[in-house]
Amino acid sequence: MFDADQYQLLDFGGGRKLERFGAYLLDRYSPPAEDARKSNAAAWKDLHARYERTQGDEGRWKPAGVLPATWTISHGECVFELQATPFGHLGVFPEQAANWDWIAKQIARASRPLRVLNLFAYTGGSTLATAASGAEVVHVDSAKNTVAWARRNAELSGLAEKPIRWIAEDAKRFAERELRRGNRYDAVILDPPSYGHGPKGETWKITRDLHSLLTTCAALTEGQRAFMLLTCHSPGFEPPEVEAMLADAVFGTCQAGATAQPLTVGCVDGRQLPSGVVARWPR
Numbered sequence: 001m002f003d004a005d006q007y008q009l010l011d012f013g014g015g016r017k018l019e020r021f022g023a024y025l026l027d028r029y030s031p032p033a034e035d036a037r038k039s040n041a042a043a044w045k046d047l048h049a050r051y052e053r054t055q056g057d058e059g060r061w062k063p064a065g066v067l068p069a070t071w072t073i074s075h076g077e078c079v080f081e082l083q084a085t086p087f088g089h090l091g092v093f094p095e096q097a098a099n100w101d102w103i104a105k106q107i108a109r110a111s112r113p114l115r116v117l118n119l120f121a122y123t124g125g126s127t128l129a130t131a132a133s134g135a136e137v138v139h140v141d142s143a144k145n146t147v148a149w150a151r152r153n154a155e156l157s158g159l160a161e162k163p164i165r166w167i168a169e170d171a172k173r174f175a176e177r178e179l180r181r182g183n184r185y186d187a188v189i190l191d192p193p194s195y196g197h198g199p200k201g202e203t204w205k206i207t208r209d210l211h212s213l214l215t216t217c218a219a220l221t222e223g224q225r226a227f228m229l230l231t232c233h234s235p236g237f238e239p240p241e242v243e244a245m246l247a248d249a250v251f252g253t254c255q256a257g258a259t260a261q262p263l264t265v266g267c268v269d270g271r272q273l274p275s276g277v278v279a280r281w282p283r
Helices: 041-046 094-109 125-132 144-156 171-181 206-220 239-251
Strands: 007-013 016-021 024-029 049-055 058-062 071-075 078-082 115-119 136-141 164-168 187-190 195-197 203-205 227-232 259-266 272-281
Touching: 007 041, 007 094, 078 125, 078 144, 094 125, 094 227, 094 259, 094 272, 115 125, 115 171, 115 206, 125 136, 125 144, 136 144, 136 171, 144 164, 171 206, 187 206, 203 206, 206 227, 206 239, 227 239, 239 259, 239 272
Parallel strands: 024 049, 115 136, 115 187, 136 164, 187 227
Antiparallel strands: 007 016, 016 024, 049 058, 071 078, 195 203, 227 272, 259 272
16 A cells, blocks of 8 residues: 555545545545545645546646646655646556555465566556565556656666666457467456547447457466466446456456456545455465
């Protein structure tokens, strides 16, 4: 988890969440908080900025110009560059911190060097956790600017010289090509979006494409699999379904191998804000 001076969820409710990223207190849109009630009204009065949706997935930060162009927070030895994007994202998803800790434990438990494939890798949280723990990692994301952001995070973290291969490509296409090439991995990490587009016009739809991608990942790790990690943030993907999908794709049965649970962010008042689902193997 994050140290308290790096990140905290201070309150949530009414479709909003109040978070502190380093020195900055931010109010952001949060659909999972729609039915919750805020517990500390006074805490919301000292905001630095509030993100508001304007159309579609885009919006604006108010007041403008308060936040710096970039700033950083850290998790262990991993350092993340943050930016206030038009989509309300900052460059890090705090709920993933528990997964980074789990990845480090799996690598530490392995009796051999591991080669890890990180698909839909975004700004590289899992890539940094993997590299910092001593494993080789192939980082794949379809957006060149996001891959460049992840590389800056590696540099900030002192991990630029670690064995990280940076790939700007469609995740599904890359995994299928790796299988045809005969390349193999010891572990796969996936954090797929609901919908997406590759750099050459490829389309991704999680309800249509996830199972086939998991089957490809199972083949890429067959005979040498150390761990697999899948996170989902799409409506309709609950722990039983995600667990069954991972188990069926990897082991050929829904009754073996994987475990899934809600992915949450802990609030300072003890409540948990839902943030998707995580499925892991081994249990």
